[in-house]
Amino acid sequence: MMVPTSEDDDEIRRVPCYLPHLQRIHDRHFYEETGNHAFVIEVPLDELDAWDSVKGKELAIKAAQNTVRYLELFAKVVDTLLNTLTSHRNAQTRDAIDILHDQRLQVVQQNQQQQENNPYQNNNNIENENLQEELQQQRPDHGITEEFPPTLMRRYEIRILPRGRNGTLPPFAQQVVPKDRTATATANSLREIRSHAMGHLVTVQGLIVRASHVQPSVAVATYSCDACGAEIYQVVQNAREFMPAVRCPSCKSKHETLHLQTRGSKFVKYQELKLQELPQQVPMGHVPRSMSVYCHGELTRLAQPGNVVTIDGIFLPQRIAESGYRALKAGLVSTTFLQAQNIVVHQKSLDEVDQQLNEEMEEQIQEIAQSPDPVELLASQIAPEIFGLEDIKRALLLQLVGGCTRKLPDGMRIRGDIHICLVGDPGVAKSQLMKHVVQSLAPRSVYTTGKGSSGVGLTAAITKDLSNELALEGGALVLADRGICGIDEFDKMDEADRTAIHEVMEQQTVSIAKAGIVATLNARTAVLAAANPLYGRYHRKKSLSENINLPNSLISRFDLVFLLLDVANIDRDTALARHVTSVHQNCGVNATDDDEEEKKTIPPHVLREYIARARQHQPVMPPDVAPYVVEAYVTLRQENHRSQKTSNDQTAMTARQLLSILRLSQALARLRFSDYVAREDVDEAIRITNQSKASISDDDDKTRRTSDVTSRIFGIIKDYAAQVDSNVIEFKLWEAMALRKGFTTQQLQATLEEYESLNLIHINDSRTQVTIF
Structure with a gap:
């Protein structure tokens, strides 16, 4: 392991790290900083290379190609070293396995003394042992043995990490990685893992779509015989099911005399994950592939549904069934799974900031923040191929940033996510805008359609695991927790399925009470919906609810509702046609007309990092701005009340719109990297809200003409x-x-x-x- 020799970290030297760690395992001196009463021994392949440039490199290659075997070899070496250590602590914690182990050693010693004192009995025992070996060769043992298995007394977990992966647990927590070893492990997609990688240590990246409950799994089953008193052990390796032993191989009794001793057996924590390909990894028109991941010990409870993870594991085959009719029917057909060795969770939400930015990206972020109008500059980078729609692009930018979620002392939670609904005629780029935001800019997002999604597909479904127990599997809204969920064709959803969204949009939770399971799942997501008019084209004489067939209770939950109409206008149509032809002619949006100034292009990864930086700020309302917001809201309420009397105004200014204005103001302050909301932010938020209302109101066009x-x-x-x-x-x-x-x-x-x-x-x-x- 590499550690600094001084506080300045100028010189780096190698020190032995495993021996002190093994001493703590022997003494059961747990690490207080981890909070876990378990020991994990990590063996990075890079450490083997650093240990010996020739032998270590060869050993690392073999360990990566036959990982299961080398895990057992490393464990045997660790057991040998632990037996040579002496305890440094006065009081050592003892449990049932220690006491049973002492009793077993006493029984073995007594049997050895009896065999030494009775030579005639020794000859009979040798004959019996030879007979038992012949019988054992004639029948399968299923891991059943009378020898004491070393796995039963191991108080640690051992893992092999691939090249480019450094240890993260003690004693590697304070490790200094040299500059020539800063490369990270290359992650592959599930499609790239083929039969040639069987038994190898591989690294894959994907999306967790299901996580089972953590359950105890049998590692070593201990039996006692009622007839002869012998103790029998059965080692279970990488199997989801096993056949318990019932007959004693020691006394060869024909009756079922074996009984399982749960206190003398060893159980480990077990969790099964379902890993699916990321959307960008799936070729067009193909179905996303998935794979089961088995996690044991301290690797459980690290990932949740919706997390983007990189998993280092061993690619192994497994029979469809170990025994019974299913095993006979399956024959030689096997499934594959990944035995996890390390899990790295990426992109938990939009709030995550990359702590290791290069200087070039840092300069770009600071340049954007110091520009005269960063909001306009960033909004122009959202779907630049689409002409116009400046206010809608600004609103989508504010949705990516979001407001501040407030948790009150009494437990009430005020959401900070911004919901937007795009309504309009066909062919006005609603779906293109949504896909660009969901698939290109939001790091954690789910895209679905209303007609192709059911209620349980959006919220949560009840599924059965291997033990036929019911489990919850999160839907699209749960998978998009702390992200954005895009729902296209929102108006075509069934009424029964649409009711499930009411709770998500306001309380941001999903409540389930089915099949005896009563649970509440987090769905802290911003909803971006797109809807088409019910009659093909939008009718101005009808209300918004009648046009898109949505109840007012659901429409009021959207912070902004924009109406996009395909209205003939010679100036706008000419500019749109020129823009589209320019994009197709130059294969990009950077090429503009001669009379237009070339706009600056911001890469998507810089835009995502800027948004993540902005979400780190928690702006508050200063005392001098709060009365201004109150006055503006009261004025808007009075104007809305007068307009409803004099014209056919289809929108209403309620308290939800006040919260929407506050959320938009906070998002604008975040984009300025400010911790305080300014008056200009409130004015811009009110302007965007009025633009949203004006696009729906029929009276707006009449007023413009008169x-x-x-x-x-x-x-x-x-x-x-x-x-x-x-x-x-x-x-x-x-x-x-x-x-x-x-x-x-x-x-x-x-x-x-x-x-x-x-x-x-x-x-x-x-x-x-x-x-x-």
Whole structure:
């Protein structure tokens, strides 16, 4: 093992690490920092290379090709070394296995003394032993033996790690890895693991889709004979089932005289995982492959459904059934599994930050953060092949970042995830936007369709394991925990299946009460849904609920609902056609027209890392901004109440919209790497919310036709002046109110110049106050 020789880590030397570790195993001096009363001996193949450049390298190659055999060889060496050690502790913990072992040694010594004192009995015993050997050769033993198995007394687990994988447990916790050994193990997909890797140590990467309960598995079964009192052992290796012994091989009794001693047997923790290929590893049109992974001991409870993991394990075959009719029917056909040696969990959520960034990526992140408008720069990198839809792309960026989840002292939880629903005519790039966000930007995500998903497929299903016990298997929403779940064709879901989403979107849990199983699973996911109108095209005269066949109780759970319509507009259609032809002509989006400035392109991995950095911040609402939010919300409520009386406004401003504004404000503050929410964040959040409402409202187009932009901006300040009974208004207040309504700074400036030329308003020299005449 490599350790530093000084605090400056200038010099690195090799020290023996296994001998002190074996001494702790012998004394049962557990490591307090790990919190586990178990010892694990890791044997990295790189350590064998460092031990001897010739013999160690050859030994490492053989250990990687025949790992099961070398695990047993390393264990025998460890047992030999442990027998030579003496205890350094006064009081040693003893359990039932120690006491039984002492009694067994006493019985063996007594039998040896009797054989030495009675030579005639010795000759008979030799004849009996020869007869027993002949009988044993005529029948299978199934691992049954009278010899004391070393596995029964082993208080440790031994693992072999592949090249590029360093030990992470004591004594490797403080290891210093040299620069020439910083390479990591190469992970393969399940399709690349073929028959030539049978028995080898392999490294695979995939998605955990199912994890069984942790159960005790028999490693050594101990029996006692009622007739002769002999003790029989049965070693069970890599088998999910075994046939218990019933007849004693010592006394050769024809009756079933063996009984299992549970206190004298050895059990280990066992968990079965189902590993599936990642979406990017599956070729187009192919079905994702899966493989069973068997975890023993301290490797259990490390991975959960939905985790992306890299597993180092031994690729082994296994018969479909060990005995019975199934074994006869299967013949020589076997299944394959992976005996886990090491598990590394990746990308638990969007919150994970890569701690080992190179200087180039660090500079790119800082450059984006210090840009004048990082939100606009990042939003332009979301599906750049799709023309326009700037506000929707901003909303999708805010969904990736999310708000802050608040856990109150009384146990109540206020969600921070942002839900978005895209509604519109066919052919407006709803599915393309969703797939780009889910499959390219979100590190943990699940994409599904409404028609192809059932209620249990989205939440959780009840399945049976090998022992015919019922177990929960998480659905799409559970697998996307702390990520994004994209649901396309949201309107085509059955009503019975759609009700399962109500709880997920607000409480972010999945409650199951089926077949005697009552459980609550976490589904802390942001839902991105896409829906088509019920009648093919969106009807303005009908409400949103009637168009997409969704109840209002479900629509209100979405923070933002955008309506995308395919409306004929010569200017927009010309720009769209030019953009599409330019993309196809140049095979990319970097090539633009001559009159357009070439935009900066940010790689997807840099964008993902920036989002992960932003999610580390937990912005709070400062005291000077809280009254501003209250005033803005009350104003929006009053305006919504008036618009519902005078026009056919299909949306309502409720307390859920207030929470949505707060979540959007927190996401904007996170993108600035700020720990405080500013007024500009609240104004932008209200503007995006109004844009979402304006896209649905039928009255918006009528208003645009009857009045121009300048009249509407002037009407905002005129109504506010009448409300507060004052003709002097703060300029920043007017600007904030105009931006919240969806107008730009250029439109506001044009309004000021026009009405000031008409002598209807006056702006002071410092441009802080506006007087209305």
